[in-house]
Amino acid sequence: MGAEFQMNTQLSPGIQAMLPLLYAAWADRHLNLKEIHAIRKRAADLPFLDAEDKRLLVAWSDPAYPPARELFQRWHTLVRNGAEQLPPERLASLAELGSLLGHAAEGFAPDRQAFWEAQLPALTELELGLGGVDETTYRSLFPRYDQRNKLQEFTEEASVDPAVLQAILDGPWAEPIARVKDILQRPSFERSILRLKEDYRAQVLAWCEELGREGIGALAFPKAYGGEDDMAAYSVAFETLGYHDLSLTIKFGVQFGLWGGAVANLGTQRHHDKYLQKTGTLELPGCFAMTETGHGSNVRGLETTAVYDHQTRELIVHSPNEDAGKEYIGNALHSRLAAVFCQLIVDGESHGVHAVVVPLRDAKHELLPGIRVEDNGYKLGLNGVDNGRIWFSQVRVPVDNLLDKYGGITPEGQYYSPIENPSRRFFTMLGTLVGGxxxxxxxxxxxxxxxxxxxxxxxxxxxxxxxxxxxxxxxxxxxxxxxxxxxxxxxxxxxxxxxxxxxxxxxxxxxxxxxxxxxxxxxxxxxxxxxxxxxxxxxxxxxxxxxxxxxxxxxxxxxxxxxxxxxxxxxxxxxxxxxxxxxxxxxxxxxxxxxxxxxxxxxxxxxxxxxxxxxxxxxxxxxxxxxxxxxxxxxxxxxxxxxxxxxxxxxxxxxxxxxxxxxxxxxxxxxxxxxxxxxxxxxxxxxxxxxxxxxxxxxxxxxxxxxxxxxxxxxxxxxxxxxxxxxxxxxxxxxxxxxxxxxxxxxxxxxxxxxxxxxxxxxxxxxxxxxxxxx
The missing domain is CATH 1.20.140.10 (Butyryl-CoA Dehydrogenase, subunit A, domain 3)
Incomplete structure (x- = not known):
């Protein structure tokens, strides 16, 4: 290998050893005063440079006379060829490369190996003295750059393998965490900056659909509906999505955690049979319509009503004023259904806040009569989430759409609940959603x-x-x-x-x-x-x-x-x-x-x-x-x-x-x-x-x-x-x-x-x- 190097250049061993540093110093086509000073001052003490080498270094480090393009390209070729011969266990370092080139110029003489290894500290000091070489320069020189540690990564010896700490943090949930990480590293999940919210929302929806097909969204659902009955796995999956894209995280949470969670936790078997399977695959997109413009944290004071009509066995869902519109509802523009939280009124008496499933759109994604949806528009962040406002104008739905685990209506038109105390019932219903x-x-x-x-x-x-x-x-x-x-x-x-x-x-x-x-x-x-x-x-x-x-x-x-x-x-x-x-x-x-x-x-x-x-x-x-x-x-x-x-x-x-x-x-x-x-x-x-x-x-x-x-x-x-x-x-x-x-x-x-x-x-x-x- 040394002979091959000698055939390609007339440079001395000392100059070949300095060539990677010279190339890096000129890579941006400009040497600063510090770099000039470092190269010239330190070169005077280097034992492998003779008088002619030092004269040449002074000439090649003169900012008034940058190397010609052809010369610079020859430097790059020689240094790159040398980098390809660098043993894989060595650092992606200009100093390591310089030591190799100096030794190669002497035909890899065995008796000179120790000498060139001894020059590493001086070459390393010079490299660090350059003030930080641009990463693109290293990438242009070193094959398998990402498999090597750059010289700049000098840190003390760590006391613990990071994998040991990761095992502690992942705990019993290492498998679902690894599973989600593998999915997120697929080419289909590659991130790009999408300035238009419509493009970004479409990308996030596609990601959610892929997670649905992989069964990640349904992790917390019962096995009978395609899930794994594993709330812990769902939680750590949600957490892991936070490493990728937070719009994806939130939309995932709205679809599978809030909408799906409302059906699973507040509904009964007929609701589970009707909605959960398709919710878990995102064939049936839904949203969670609780917050109102006029009532954010005060859920008990929500103004949307669901009045029971016993003659038709229907609930009439209505927004009595503009401020009663549901506000900041995630998935509002993609959903076909909503879990709407409203005051349930039966025979003129209010029984507090309950959730009702209300269809928003038909199979062609057209809004249904009585439904008004407005886009919240651009936000400070999370622009991949389709937040919107929703109003209801005398929308009739079957009484079976009432999520009635904690309160329902009998065939005779009477309200009933397994929890008699209204306050305890209210907090029990909200408590089932504490998973968020x-x-x-x-x-x-x-x-x-x-x-x-x-x-x-x-x-x-x-x-x-x-x-x-x-x-x-x-x-x-x-x-x-x-x-x-x-x-x-x-x-x-x-x-x-x-x-x-x-x-x-x-x-x-x-x-x-x-x-x-x-x-x-x-x-x-x-x-x-x-x-x-x-x-x-x-x-x-x-x-x-x-x-x-x-x-x-x-x-x-x-x-x-x-x-x-x-x-x-x-x-x-x-x-x-x-x-x-x-x-x-x-x-x-x-x-x-x-x-x-x-x-x-x-x-x-x-x-x-x-x-x-x-x-x-x-x-x-x-x-x-x-x-x-x-x-x-x-x-x-x-x-x-x-x-x-x-x-x-x-x-x-x-x-x-x-x-x-x-x-x-x-x-x-x-x-x-x-x-x-x-x-x-x-x-x-x-x-x-x-x-x-x-x-x-x-x-x-x-x-x-x-x-x-x-x-x-x-x-x-x-x-x-x-x-x-x-x-x-x-x-x-x-x-x-x-x-x-x-x-x-x-x-x-x-x-x-x-x-x-x-x-x-x-x-x-x-x-x-x-x-x-x-x-």
């Missing part, structure tokens, strides 16, 4: 993970600034501030996942008596996770600078598409108030059931906290062993959650005692309620994260890494609330500073595993897709 609040934050978290993977991987490639112009510039993830911006978010992503996994397990294994607790938990976690999603994506966009602003690197779509996650499936502020009310009910109930013993227990716990956690020594304790101990941070989380609920109860009681109504008192304490609910969610997330780490065997390779990751989540969260802890005399200013320093140290200690942690999310490169994140 279980699934939505999982898809949102997938978007956050995507953003974090892109930002961290970019931080391990992008270099900026150096103390020595002849040294490599610093990887941006090596800057402490960049670690501070990203690594606590990575830790929070893991902790949030563990919290959401616990919720999914509870929901799958639910019993009727557990539903109130599960609903409250789902409300809190949905709010917590989706607010985290929007904050994490924004931070990642900023952390990637101008590159992150390019549409190709996906932050634009991730930001726009997830923004609505904080307000659909329940506005986050409203959901946290719902959780807070549940916490207050539990707090009140514990006192009512235990009487004076509960008061003694409460006071005893207060005293214990003062003695063990708020004593003068502990609130000032700043050593690392204490700060990173589970005893400290778990107690701090529990103290905050407990104190906020108890002081909230005291404030409400005081206002009511002064003569204010419960509603007015609640308004005065609204921000307190939200803080208390968030603190409770944080304590839950920490508890379930610790439980997941505890469940790993003592010798598990990921246990130590995950323990430190959870520590970072815990201390960073305490740091975020440091003002509250200071006001509550739980820590001193000195301890607050120590916690901030401990967060810095944990970030630096997790830096070597940063790539491992984000690769542990298990997002295939084909789905990650952002060029700045791909090696």
């Amino acid at each position: 609040r279980v699934c939505v934050p999982r898809a949102g978290l997938s978007a956050a993970k995507t953003a974090l993977a892109i930002a961290v991987r970019y931080g391990l490639r992008r270099r900026q600034f150096a103390a020595d112009p002849l040294k490599a510039e610093t990887l941006i993830l090596d800057y402490p501030n960049q670690q501070r911006r990203l690594l606590p978010l990575v830790a929070k992503a893991y902790a949030t996942q563990f919290g959401l996994d616990y919720l999914l397990h509870r929901y799958i294994d639910r019993k009727p008596e557990d539903m109130q607790e599960i609903e409250a938990m789902a409300a809190g976690l949905k709010a917590y996770a989706t607010w985290f999603t929007t904050a994490a994506i924004q931070e990642c966009r900023e952390a990637t600078g101008g590159k992150g602003y390019l549409a190709e690197n996906r932050f634009a779509e991730l930001k726009a598409d997830t923004d609505i996650f904080t307000t659909f499936e329940g506005d986050n502020t409203v959901l946290l108030q719902l959780l807070a009310k549940s916490l207050l009910s539990d707090f009140k109930k514990s006192f009512q059931e235990d009487g004076s013993f509960a008061v003694l227990k409460y006071m005893g716990r207060r005293m214990t906290t003062i003695v063990t956690e708020q004593n003068p020594f502990t609130i000032r304790q700043t050593d690392r062993e204490h700060l990173t101990s589970r005893t400290f941070y778990q107690a701090a989380f529990e103290f905050r959650a407990r104190r906020l609920v108890s002081t909230l109860a005291q404030r409400l009681r005081a206002y009511i005692k002064e003569g204010e109504s419960a509603y007015a008192a609640g308004l005065r304490c609204q921000t307190h309620m939200i803080e208390a609910a968030q603190a409770w969610v944080e304590a839950l997330v920490l508890e379930k994260s610790l439980a997941r780490v505890d469940a790993l065997a003592s010798g598990h390779p990921a246990k130590a890494l995950l323990k430190k990751t959870v520590q970072l989540y815990a201390l960073h969260t305490i740091e975020t609330h440091s003002g509250w802890y200071l006001e509550s005399d739980y820590i001193t200013g000195q301890k607050s500073k120590a916690i901030r320093k401990a967060v810095d140290v944990l970030c630096s200690e997790l830096r070597p595993d940063a790539a491992t942690l984000v690769n542990g999310f298990g997002i295939p490169d084909a789905l990650l897709a952002a060029p700045i994140a791909l090696y």
